[in-house]
Amino acid sequence: MNKKKLEESIIKQLNSDDFGDIMEGIKEIREKGNYLYIKELTKVLRTNTTIEVQREISELLNDIHNNEAVPAIMNEIKLDLNKEILHILVSSCWQSPLDYSNYFSDFVDLALEGDYLCTIEAISVIENILMNFEIESLTISNQLFKIKKGIEEVSADKQLLILELKKILQEKKG
DSSP states (O other): OOHHHHHHHHHHHHTOSOHHHHHHHHHHHHHHTOOTTHHHHHHHHHHOOOHHHHHHHHHHHHTOOOGGGHHHHHHHHHOGGGGGGHHHHHHHHHHSOOOOGGGHHHHHHHHHHSOHHHHHHHHHHHHHHHHHSOOOHHHHHHHHHHHHHHGGGSOGGGHHHHHHHHHHHHHHHO
């Protein structure tokens, strides 16, 4: 099967109402190792609430090893229509080996603006970035300033999480 027909076949499977077709499409993507289906996978996450489908897509996102997928995943994270599945997408960022260090400040924003679950996941990504990549002291200072300014706006249930994030950044800054 040529590349174009394979892509069309996978997209058709992912857009199907049939559970088996969707799972087969996910399997094809996993076997072919193609990260170009992020948008389609996100659409399935949004529209299909089957636990098995959501788990398979989540695991597939966690297993991506190609850093070229990072901008596509971040684009999906930033889309308003993905708010319901945001925690799944953000979770994949710390569970995968991909380099999200260029999006450090975006994850601080997600921690401040997201719901409780998204905040937990965003903080996990931030910790992962700080452990594995070099972040400039000035960048950390800017994010600390943003946190100090934004903590007043954060819902009461997230106050302790944001204070913990502030502590993490202060310790890293030194």
